[in-house]
Amino acid sequence: MDEDSLQDNFLNVSKLNLKTFLDGTEMMEDSLYEGQMRYIPEEVKEDKNFVEKIVYVSPIRHAEGNLYLSQILAYPEMYEQMLQVLKEYDEDIISINYDDNERRIGKGTYKILSKSNKKALPLNVYGDGMKKAILLMSAVIAAKDGILLLDEFETAIHTSAMNKTFKWIIESCKKLNVQVFMTSHSKEAIDKVLKCSPECIDDMAVYTLYKDSEGTSVRRLDGKMAIEAQDEMGLELR
Template sequence: MAVHISDLLIDTYRGIKNLEMHNLSDINIITGDNNCGKTSIMEVFKNLNNINDINTWLDDIRGGHHKMLPYDVMENLFNIDSDRKELSYGVKKAISKEFLSLRLEAVREVSILSKNELREIASFPNDYNKEVCRFSYRIYCNNLCEKKGMVYNFPTPNIRGGNNSKKLTLVKVKYISPVEHITGDVYLPKVLDSGELYQEMLALLKEFDKNIISINTEKINHPYRNRKVYKVLVKGQKKELPLDVYGDGMKKAIFLMNAVVIAKDGILLLDEFETAIHPSEMNKVFSWILKTCQRFNIQLFLTSHSKEAIDKLLKCVPEFQNMIRVITLYKKENETVARVLEGREAIEAQDDLGLELR
């Protein structure tokens, strides 16, 4: 496995203030009460994939952002109790020991624009209210402004200043939401093209259905787009069955396997990682994820509310316990605090001392 980011310091991000997380490890389980900041931390790490694009900051993993204007999403980014419209955090790269500070600043403005200025942004009817609201934003890395632009409170063809500079990636990041196995499309070419991974996938899927023989793709021609459908061949059946007929557990396992392959040499974020996985399959699925992340040089961050899932993840690969950190977030006055336990310490605290890890 790998440690790409060793430290995270958040000055302010949504509801998080003054949070420090040091000595991050290969496997990091983030837990705590609702609204303690678990999802915010996942967003922070996700942003490292393309920090100088405002769309990355506005890609809200909480869901529903696609139905909102970018202006409204940006407004929701900031701590509602603060007059300062600023997100600020820093990360330390494990290998180079380089510390990088990242900051998004925004100023809310109300402007009266001429008809010609409005037309430069989008097409409007003549009676459109010429007084508009916008956020003027700047994105900084190590106090150097990497991008500036504007986000308006009405639909526009693009976000001004959002896509006109070179992508700045600190580390490759892959994020999987709790419901992506339901809402997302499966895309498995890298798994199917590797004989070793394909056999591992079949062995894992047999935990869900022992009669599975193979999984293949079938190209579907469509008037507007071509797509692939994954089909499963099962003993005793004459025809392959579409993957969609199977339960959420098997589809979630496939999504997780594919995410591990995509995240090679980077960071993998699994939000509520146990969702849809039955307890009887957790050991097998979790073991495969941890062992393959080690092979593929992946640093793993997971969130969970489940005591059972955390316990199984801690114990499914005993030799990895020294590479696990259990990070419990909680609020203390106006700050967010992290309690960090190494894997074996967490098991002892839970089993012998009755400490609640969540």
């Protein structure tokens, strides 16, 4: 068993393989694990184009209960906006708190206070949609001035809640200087992202892979062209 396989089994977390290309030539290959603290040589950090902060969220991360909520407390206005979005999942939600008194395996518990319940309940009793929305939104805060990688971002998000959830993510990424990369096989989810925030459409682009005589190629469409391709030409971008 090679070193990478041993590391995968030991960590038991999702891994993302990253390759960096310059003018079509592969310059570097690396692996990024959820929650990984990577060693980065000082000479790499000195590069003016280097971005140290990279946050990766896998399709099933929400099921593990690992969030970035503590960091959003530094942004009261965004916290209030996040609560408004979460009303799509629980219309009576009041707040989200971290209970350090019920420590399990060295960690406390996130609890949601809602008018529909007599006391705050652990986030784990809520559905995957609520968990995924909170994870995605808190990950935006964690990625401030960096890069956010969302793999199959729409997983567990109900279609009725997509507009407000994706709008918050896209607009908050722009506000916090986050470059976000989102992957999906869902035509509906891609359409929701493209149309959720008209003021951010010029900052969006859609990349699709397709087979041709030379193998696999990449097609790039800016946000407006992608919407036209879907709505007027009937192309499925996924």
